[in-house]
Amino acid sequence: MNFNSKMKDIKNYEAGKPIELVVREFGIEPKDIIKLASNENPNGCSPMVQENVAKIVSKMALYPDDSMMALKSALSKRFDVEDENVIIGSGSDQVIEFIIHAKANADSKILMNSITFAMYEIYAKHVGADILRTSTQEHDLDEFYDIYKKEKPSIIFLCTPNNPTGDAIDASKLFDFIKKIDNDTLVVVDGAYMEYAIAKDASKEVKPKDLVEQFDNVIYLGTFSKAYGLGGMRVGYGLADAKIIKELYKLRPPFNITTLSLEAATIALKDEEFVNKSIIDNFKEMKRYEEFAKEQKIDIIDSYTNFVTLCLNPDTKSSLIADLLLKRGMIVRDLSGYGMNAIRVTVGTQEQNSRFFELTSEIL
Numbered sequence: 001m002n003f004n005s006k007m008k009d010i011k012n013y014e015a016g017k018p019i020e021l022v023v024r025e026f027g028i029e030p031k032d033i034i035k036l037a038s039n040e041n042p043n044g045c046s047p048m049v050q051e052n053v054a055k056i057v058s059k060m061a062l063y064p065d066d067s068m069m070a071l072k073s074a075l076s077k078r079f080d081v082e083d084e085n086v087i088i089g090s091g092s093d094q095v096i097e098f099i100i101h102a103k104a105n106a107d108s109k110i111l112m113n114s115i116t117f118a119m120y121e122i123y124a125k126h127v128g129a130d131i132l133r134t135s136t137q138e139h140d141l142d143e144f145y146d147i148y149k150k151e152k153p154s155i156i157f158l159c160t161p162n163n164p165t166g167d168a169i170d171a172s173k174l175f176d177f178i179k180k181i182d183n184d185t186l187v188v189v190d191g192a193y194m195e196y197a198i199a200k201d202a203s204k205e206v207k208p209k210d211l212v213e214q215f216d217n218v219i220y221l222g223t224f225s226k227a228y229g230l231g232g233m234r235v236g237y238g239l240a241d242a243k244i245i246k247e248l249y250k251l252r253p254p255f256n257i258t259t260l261s262l263e264a265a266t267i268a269l270k271d272e273e274f275v276n277k278s279i280i281d282n283f284k285e286m287k288r289y290e291e292f293a294k295e296q297k298i299d300i301i302d303s304y305t306n307f308v309t310l311c312l313n314p315d316t317k318s319s320l321i322a323d324l325l326l327k328r329g330m331i332v333r334d335l336s337g338y339g340m341n342a343i344r345v346t347v348g349t350q351e352q353n354s355r356f357f358e359l360t361s362e363i364l
């Protein structure tokens, strides 16, 4: 059978291996498996979320509130924007999909960092757009601008903090850059880890309100999957000028967020204390990764997120290290597919991290 020829070029997104698969492949007991591969919150989610979701499970037979009123107004309040500036997706992944389908086609160019979130490329390929990349590991906004001027891309993706490297762009530099971009190029600011960056360094804070107020060609993306601990609920959002949101809405399937997910995200936004504590724990534990890297003489990228990227020495192949860890029940992300000899490790609980240090030093 022939399929859409654009499909040939698409490689499946490599999600962190699910625990269930490691159980089957290696016969390891689930309790002995530690997953530090998808940047989930090791503290779980707010206990308020669990209580409230449990109360509404009886509503499962009914379709969700398609206006998403409660969550939408909670988000617009949180970010001090209007409801018309908000779109909610099944993960911010889905909002990325809407953005690319709304703005690009086979004649378009899409500009992104040399190493960045893999879904930008996958959705770009859906529409057959050309992918342009900068050359450096960190976002170099001068190079972004040079390529922009020459190629006039339809969309520019800026991921700050960046996944899978963990570094972040200075907010003032980001605003200066966007000011130079003309109105017909859509700039996407993916802030999936912004809560962590703000806690570490205020100069990295990109306020969605400022973007929405100053620019009508920018969309900010956020998610409940990371700091809020709701990866399993699949809720993300985009914040932008109402005209952009209106276009994206044309692509939104009805009922794209489940009743339970809407409830979970709405409640999660109310429990700031939980998120703040998770972030404090995260950076406390991250210090141990920095010490570990020093001890082992491996480079670690200064991270503004809940993961660390360990750049291994050339004589230790990251794919091998990731494999050997996997056989011992420790799931991390090998970055060789991104052209890096590195592994990305989600900062886990104190116990999980200790286990990572123990296994990794054994292997090294």
Ligand SMILES: *Cc1c(COP(=O)(O)O)cnc(C)c1O
Residues within 6 Å of the ligand: 090, 091, 092, 093, 094, 117, 159, 162, 163, 190, 192, 222, 223, 224, 225, 226, 231, 234, 235, 236
């Ligand atoms: C995790 C992540 C997302 C989206 O996650 P969802 O679970 O789909 O909300 C988007 N961008 C980056 C950079 C991420 O790391």
